[in-house]
Amino acid sequence: MTETHPKVPTAGVALTAIGVAVIRAKESARPDRLYDDPFARLFVDAARRAYDDVDGGAERWVRLEQVAETFFEGRTVGVRLVDDRVAEAIEQGIRQIVLIGAGLDTRAFRMPLPADVRVFEIDLPELFAFKEPVLAAAQAVPRCERAVLATDLREDWAKLLGECGFRPELPTHWVDEGVLGYLTHEYALHVVTTLTELSAPGSRFGVSRFAVDENARPYTELKRLVRGDEGVDRSRTGLGADARTWLDEHGWRTEFHSWDDMVAAFDRPVALHDPEIGVVVAVREP
Numbered sequence: 001m002t003e004t005h006p007k008v009p010t011a012g013v014a015l016t017a018i019g020v021a022v023i024r025a026k027e028s029a030r031p032d033r034l035y036d037d038p039f040a041r042l043f044v045d046a047a048r049r050a051y052d053d054v055d056g057g058a059e060r061w062v063r064l065e066q067v068a069e070t071f072f073e074g075r076t077v078g079v080r081l082v083d084d085r086v087a088e089a090i091e092q093g094i095r096q097i098v099l100i101g102a103g104l105d106t107r108a109f110r111m112p113l114p115a116d117v118r119v120f121e122i123d124l125p126e127l128f129a130f131k132e133p134v135l136a137a138a139q140a141v142p143r144c145e146r147a148v149l150a151t152d153l154r155e156d157w158a159k160l161l162g163e164c165g166f167r168p169e170l171p172t173h174w175v176d177e178g179v180l181g182y183l184t185h186e187y188a189l190h191v192v193t194t195l196t197e198l199s200a201p202g203s204r205f206g207v208s209r210f211a212v213d214e215n216a217r218p219y220t221e222l223k224r225l226v227r228g229d230e231g232v233d234r235s236r237t238g239l240g241a242d243a244r245t246w247l248d249e250h251g252w253r254t255e256f257h258s259w260d261d262m263v264a265a266f267d268r269p270v271a272l273h274d275p276e277i278g279v280v281v282a283v284r285e286p
Contacts, residue, residue: 006133008050014127017103022068034080089173096172101179108142117144125150171202181238203284252282
């Protein structure tokens with residue numbers, strides 16, 4: 001009898017979720033781990049088996065692992081920082097968490113979230129076509145309410161969010177771990193405009209500010225993997241350098257937290273020594 005595997009993304013932005021799962025699995029295996037994600041290894045193993053069944057999949061998997069290794073140190077600390085911001089939001093009484101570009105995130109399963117928290121995961125249908133069967137096979141049970149929104153952020157995801165029980169009159173913690181950087185500037189701005197309209201006073205949102213060399217080999221290889229070796233798209237993406245100004249002008253109160261300050265408590269070689277790199281933390285004003 002032929003073994004079947006969940007359909008795994010091998011190109012497109014959904015592919016990046018597999019790479020992040022590789023990173024989370026590696027971190028979870030460390031004795032000094034910053035977090036423990038027992039589901040990451042399940043995703044990695046399922047994806048690896050599925051890649052073996054795709055023409056050229058074995059070679060593509062090697063490239064994926066190499067890219068994940070290149071980004072490991074900074075990205076794994078980033079996961080922990082988002083965990084900490086989610087925990088802070090919960091402590092402040094926020095009970096709605098929306099993950100825009102959720103990928104293979106498992107915070108609804110692995111973090112000690114109160115049962116009355118509602119986690120909304122938004123990502124592409126092909127991503128959840130892989131994710132949900134793996135979780136079901138593991139009989140994974142979320143610790144809080146969880147809703148899956150299989151949709152493109154370039155579509156009317158706000159309508160679907162409402163249909164899934166989202167309450168715009170309640171404060172929300174919005175999580176973006178990089179998906180806005182894969183959208184054109186126009187679509188990224190549309191996403192943030194929409195979430196601003198849905199954000200009650202006290203809602204929280206974080207925007208990363210990083211200076212990267214888009215021509216450096218790790219970034220070009222990542223983009224080639226995502227775009228199926230079709231070349232690197234040079235169009236403007238993400239919110240851009242004026243993101244904080246936009247937020248300040250649209251009802252958010254912002255503070256900047258430098259990367260080096262945020263990672264100082266971790267014994268990891270990730271300091272960048274650039275005071276302009278970090279995260280703009282925004283809180284919705286009354």
